Amino acid sequence: MNWGRMALGNDSSVKEFILLGLTQQPELQLPLFFFFLGVYIFSVVGNLGLIVLIVLNPHLQTPMYYFLFNLSFTDLCYSSVITPKMLVSFVKQNIISHAECMTQLFFFCFFVIDECYILTAMAYDRYAAICKPLLYQVTMSHRVCLLMTVGVYVMGFVEAMAHTASMVHLIFCDSNIINHYMCEINALLKLSCTSTSINELVVYIVVGFNVIVPTLTIFITYTLILFNILSIHSAEGRSKAFSTCGSHMIAVSLFFGAAAFMYLKPSSASEDEDKVSTIFYTIMGPMLNPFIYSIRNKDVHIALKKTLKRSIFI
Template identity: 45%
Template structure:
């Protein structure tokens, strides 16, 4: 038992998505492609916002923050997963596991609040267009962004600190493909009641509060859109927030299914939900925003033409 305690204090073993070597080889290339596409897509969004001086409104500022968050989000989990798949090892150190957990929660919760901030931005633009510049000033943009990041970090400190105090003497095999809070609680050999209560209470603040803000914002937005007399005007106004609405549905749909229930009710298909909100959502975000936003598409096309002309000239 002493040896088990000592070894479990040094590392955890991630169960992964599959133990089949052939499937693991397929997953390595699949998730490598997903990771590269996510970085390229979100980098293209950030670059487009920097290249076009006309894309300096608060909406694009928050979009740039979202793209940067998504790149950080996938970088926390996928590189270690690819390393394990390539080497055929599922081992992660104790410190590495809790470091991964800390940044994963930080970026995830920051994105939750940032999506609420973006909904508030759309509410101000659609419902109070004449006062929009005063409501969402540059100073307010920075304050809301800092608040989103800071809230995510503080929430992560709370959960990571409580999880690090647990004992994992009976097992150190995590039934997941990265270090997440719920799988860690399952392998603890001491009571996790405090952790579960904190997850539920904090979840009300960091998940339901932003979600409620988004819901209230869109209720006012829909009312304002319905009051527009022309169908073309209603369609044009709704198009400015349809991309954000799609991202919100993907993000909160999987988050609510994953975390807002007791640990004992968790099922094996949680890994599928984890893949959706950890990998697929950050991958689709730049395509949802980029393909539906004319200004971003035009900026990206112009930058490609300039790069192509520069290469030919050289």
């Protein structure tokens, strides 16, 4: 059945798109629906739980947990932008209007870019805590943290607008079937009837900047941290320093690795590879981050116990 032609009708301009989803194999639809539903529930519970713990426990209201709060908020938001719409594709034909598609694209870009710079800010916070502990309160003051956060969200807004504005000007007049589970940039560019050279330039500039600059910043900060840790004579001190950085490095590797593979690879790569790589940082990442940051975190364990005790005695 030619869904794309039927949806277009007599109008040459696309008013709605059909999201094909992750797979077209009928035997996989139901198992994948329940799997990703479970992933989304874990993501919401995990991120919302961390947000509540940080808000309710004064000893978690430090720069480190302030940025973790923003990371959990960002993960919660952009997984909610993507996953519910993805789940629809497993149970029925998933139709999304042009306006809804552009809205999803904007918020996806906004929150993903935010995550890039929140992870970078978290790396700088660890550098300040480990390499300059005596100046930590000044270096990471409330005002500095607030300014960094404002910068993160402004950067996300401006760059998301650049992607969305360049996409809105494209004309889609041939097929309206998006071979993806969301309105992803590369999948949309393949459907355009007009030149996409400006869009491709925006993608390479924005994505290249958002991968290279944060990655380079994180690499430099962790190189300095490593040299500082190696100078610590106490084995216990080195272990504690490594433990505070280990969780962040896992999260950074997962996020930036998948993003770089997705947007900085040759255009000849298959669409299935695109879908798999986006799953890691749009769906799996937001679920894993709360567990990465809390499994071996004594502060979070203490906060959880205190919160549970208060809730029991209320």
